[in-house]
Amino acid sequence: MTRTVNTIIGEIPESDLEFATLEKDSGDTLIMSREWKYKGADPALVEHVGQMVRRDCWVTMKTGISLAGSAEL
């Protein structure tokens, strides 16, 4: 059974897509995104070949925030 992926041009077989994963460390957060491009041969979608048709985002908080103060009262 062919697995499909939701994209801006509809449900596309995963085999018709390629993706690249980007990672960036922004200090307190680690950012990852996965961009999916269409590479299929469907004549109805030929205009989308090479286009980014889906982007997933992950934000990992490495540290939260502190209400800092003195530990000695």
Place this chain on the structure above:
Amino acid sequence: MASNTATVLQSFRKELLNASHAFGVPSTGSLRTAVRDVFAIALFRNSSGIGPANTSYTQVSASEVTSSGYTAGGNSCATTDPATSTNTGYWTPASVAAWTNVTMTGSNATDLALLYNSTCTAKLGVATFALGVIDTGQAPSAGTFTLTMPTNDGSTGLIRIT
């Protein structure tokens, strides 16, 4: 439009002293009923000017992102209890559900998450967190947006009182 700011809301410090929030179950004999509040995380558009002087989700809701797959008010945080490590009290939600099949692109991109108390009528705010680089933010497209919490300890917990 002004940039957003990641910060503890000024009002949160006062509301803590007013016992307006219960991150865990209040101690027996305290004024509050022995029920924890529910906290939620909502996402906001880049350059909404949200910062330390804001007080609640309600006050800033007009700047919230909109998308299929995203419900106004954001997602509730999974329950966890506050803990202490020497002189530091800390609290981190166990998790926040991912948003699936969302599109937040262009002027709808998001660079700020607001943690707020969704149990109280006033939807009092706690703190805001940057989602990567402020003014750039995240722009999922027909995709999944996942927010992962930091390690729940006295050094990295989401909210720490030292």
